[in-house]
Amino acid sequence: METIVFTFEETGEDVEFAILSSLEYNEETYLLAVEKDELELDDITAYVLKAVGLDDDDVIYEIVDDDDELLPVSEKLMDKVEDIDLDI
Numbered sequence: 001m002e003t004i005v006f007t008f009e010e011t012g013e014d015v016e017f018a019i020l021s022s023l024e025y026n027e028e029t030y031l032l033a034v035e036k037d038e039l040e041l042d043d044i045t046a047y048v049l050k051a052v053g054l055d056d057d058d059v060i061y062e063i064v065d066d067d068d069e070l071l072p073v074s075e076k077l078m079d080k081v082e083d084i085d086l087d088i
Contacts, residue, residue: 002019004031017034023073031048032048032063032078047063048063048070049064
């Protein structure tokens with residue numbers, strides 16, 4: 001499973017995320033990701049990440065929190081993931 005390292009701006013904390021699915025939607029790139037350490041848990045919290053830019057060769061992602069954007073994108077991403085029970 002592919003992973004990425006996400007740095008939270010507020011805390012500077014680096015967290016490794018496992019990518020469950022990806023999507024091109026309205027000319028934007030989105031990922032459905034969970035913290036890698038949570039993969040074995042019964043209750044997993046997933047995040048929808050949106051590519052917002054490039055820094056050298058690294059893609060910069062932000063967590064999507066706007067419901068008008070989050071709802072349609074998360075539904076499409078979730079359609080690709082059938083075997084995992086997620087909270088978004």
